[in-house]
Amino acid sequence: MVTAVTIAVTTAGALLAAPTAPAIAATSASVWLTTADRSNLLRQQGDVAFGNGGSGSVITINDNARYQSMVGFGASLTDAAAWNISNSSQRNSIMNALFNPSSGIGLSWLRQPIGASDFSRSFYTYDDGAADPSLTRFSIAHDNAYILPLVTQARSLNPRLSIMATPWSAPAWMKTNNNLIGGSLSDSQIGAYTSYLVRFAQAYGSAGAPIAYMSVQNEPNFSPPGYPGMLMSAQQQSNIINTLTPKLRAAGLNTQILGYDHNWDNTSYPQTVNNSAGSNVAGSAWHCYGGNPSAQSTVHNAQPGKDIFFTECSGTESGNTFADSLRWQGTNLAIGATRNWARTVTTWNMALDGNHGPVIGSCTNCTGVATVNGGNVTYNAEYYVLGHLSKFVQPGAARIDSTGYGDGGIQNVAFRNPDGSIVLVALNTGGTQNFRVSYNGQSFGYSLPGGAMATFRWTADGARSGTVTGG
Template sequence: MWKSILLLFSLSLLSGCLTAQSVTPWLTRGDQSVLLSERATVDFASNSSSNDATITLDNGTAYQAIDGFGFMLTQASAQVIRGLNTTQKNKLLRELFGNDGLRLSAIRISIGASDLSNSVYSYNDVNGDTDMNNFSLNGPDKTHLIPIIKDILAINPNIKVLATPWSAPPWMKTNNAYVGGRLQNQYYAAYARYFVRYLQAMNAEGISIWGITPQNEPENEFNEPSMLMTADEQVDFINNHLGPQIVNSSFSPKIIAFDHNCDNTAYPTQVLNQSSYVDGAAFHLYAGDISAMSTVRNNTGKNVYFTEQFTGSNGNFNGDFSWHMRNVVTGSLNNWSRTVFEWNLAADSNNEPRTPGGCETCLPAVTIPNASSYSRNVSYYIIGQVAKFVQPGARRIGSSNNNGNLYSTAFRNPDGQRVVLAYNDENSSTTVRVREGNNSFDYNLSAKSAVTFVWTPGDVGFSGYYNILSRRSGKGLDIANNSGGNNANVQQYEINNGGGDNQRWELIAAGGDYYDLKVKSTGKCLSQRTNSNANVVQQDCNGYNRQKWQFIEVEDGYYSLRNRRSGKRLDVAGNSTANGANILVWNNNNNTNQQWRFEQVETTANRSARTQVQSKFVERAERVGLFPNPAVDELTVTLPDTHDFSNATLFDAAGRQVLMAPVSTEVTQLKLNLKELPTGLYTIHFNSPTQPIVRKLIKN
């Protein structure tokens, strides 16, 4: 049977306490003298006034949720990335998709060839095969694209994949060609079957498709490949063929309409208002104004996505960076976009491979001239300035600024962290003031430069004591033999009922984004033993950098702990799960033996404000009801009438995700099928941008 246990202190309480008065700026200058570089921290102070360039935040006003940021991963991109030697390929992919890199959270790929493929091809060139008996991914995508996607998934299993066709197979089209033409009405059902077979084939490769658009640039007949599709045709295709076939399949990707320029709002408005299958519309900005996204969103009540814009090889860094920051990034996000994709991820020194009619001047994010090197171009920094900091599930929050040459947008990450992006389009530096409530900070932003400010609001420091638990083993940091001496070894050890004082840690703000971890039994600090010795021990707290730790969120309430002196991560030696395994610092490897969660086991009585927060949390947690039904192995979950949970995620005792169910704000009851789960301890996380809840479950 199942039993539910109220967990009074959720991991959200950690993020509520992970608070700093300091703000970390990340800067890119248009003159390229600084490129996505962390700068010296600045501090909030009590000051609610404005200056000539003030960004004012309104955290109480929330807009769209963010799905992700990334690039078009064309077949050509995958081909040149695969041409790198193994060391360089792995380095590049970690740099792009890893937690220490750009943290790209989405990719866009083509269904069949795009114009940046090494040839034109489809997945079924057999004339008249309407049943798709000859459908196959074999060819350039199976050879190049799919292996790279699998490499990316190994780094970020949660990457969102948006898939778009440039053309149907020629035999389905009015001109029997890859360029131009329309989909013949007699093949609408077959083409919908083509999409479903694609979803099946990609799933068989271990690749889940998050979203599809029916046609890239349906008003452009000159690309190679390309295909025309009117709004009436798209409505017919989606409503009578694509939508029903997907609903009757085992897949549920978002169907996103249009996928073309901002100069036409009538087309996407018509499709969105006439199709219940469509989630929203996608946009490019080769024509029109970015405000078209708001127009369509307001006219339809559905989502909007920015999916493509290229930088040209005949352009210049400063000009392209400026235009894209103003229009593509802050522009689309302030007009309700849930994604930002740039075109294209990678190419060789000649901007190839491409089809004969493909784009000759599209400058990739990364140029790969040979097997042993690569270089970064302007779109790398355009997307990096936001992707590295704004997490999937973040909410854009209310913000305004009083300077026409300052472009800005602001977000609240799922853990409560604030992110503000600002671009100074002046020809001289300006002092930017960021104001939240009665506090503000100032930052001198150079001309033609973008800065991303990152901080966690609230009280400074933590309340009470915490167990610090390894994701790999579920065991906690422990002073070996309960020693009181300096340089006593720190190990992992099983913790029961909150453990002893040698397993309880106080977390104290140490400036910037860093914290001292002080064990209750001795009052000594967690420390790398010496600047050159990787062993982790307890030492008298003396302010050394080797005693300071930065908490970097990984996912699902787990953190990587980065040592300020060495830059290395807190690590369980040998990936061990055994009691007594040594703790040390080691190079970041994204493994679960370097991921930690915090469970509060003791509060501090004299922190009345925190106690009030805890009381509110307990009250809200008690309104989440868990009702197991052992007869059918089903769990019914009741939620408050008013909540902002985005999903419910179930984790086993080792911290592995075993089940996830999306939750909308209108849902007040969920039913979770638990038949496939073995007996044991589980936690269920109700994720929220303001205050997540965590409950425990036991299956006997």
């Protein structure tokens, strides 16, 4: 899970204030700013008026050209993350800061592990022990204690939240080595494994946490040496998906399956699954630990009928600064992933403790969206990167065309919300720069400090049908 991404923590008292009511005139844009020195942390600025002149390069917004529709932005309530939040005296404050669209950043997406991951307090699945092909022992009792209560609380805070589920390993008795660590799924157990995944989706749905999306293996090209995982070839994954999807439909579940769920450095695996699984797979899921976001476009351009989801990226604590983290994640996740067709942006753990855990056999300096030590809470760079999207870009928004600039310029991505508002997310990867934003024949100027991230939102002047070009 270790990556070159670096995160620096912020002070717990620097949480954003709720924005004003969205009564935004078509003549001006509202602005929220996060600066590299942390003096502004998703803080609302004064409105900027269209027609105010300005100078510098021009970002042109064209909402007649529309791309993918967005599903959500978020992270994972792993076993470790849920443990940390659930046992904090600030639990409700944390959950509101994360999921409440008014007082917090309104996260709208969860990627939930099916059983233990590396960020767990123990090794477990939902059917451990001797072989149990009829799944008579299946139970999600482990999650009832502190994971599901947080998942359902998140949904109550943001009813528009969607949930994806992903396994790190099948139960040991289904695997070639009879161990949660290493090995692979026995082909003879594909039937049992797919039934296990259906049972999970049913159980979570019954508990008030419906599973909208699922992948069948986290990082199938990586066999972790110290925590649950298993190798899975593209052909075996296709066979699993072709067995699983009909079972889900027979059970009355509309859960959509995503293939791959691994890094940007391999485009052949997701294309193989997209081809072999056909209509049984909705598309592919992606991580940040190798390659770059353009791989998503490679697959989209080859298979435009298949969705792209970005589903995991963890930062790490190091000697680098909040500014480095804001720049890397803003460039590659908030902007890079979405400009390359991602319908979601997902970091990894929602909350880790001061020792970067609990963790088993894996990254010992990873960071979460928040750091939670009992009643002490710090919101990290992920919080603000996600917040610049999740607080303003509604589920169902369409990414629209915006002119972009390379390294050293103003990176940006734009969206049109279902309510007609336009959202522009911009990141300055150079020194302080003046630039202009042009929309429908009008423009405004702005000066963005070096390393800063900003979200601009304004009301579009009337409904426009636009041209959907994908997603």
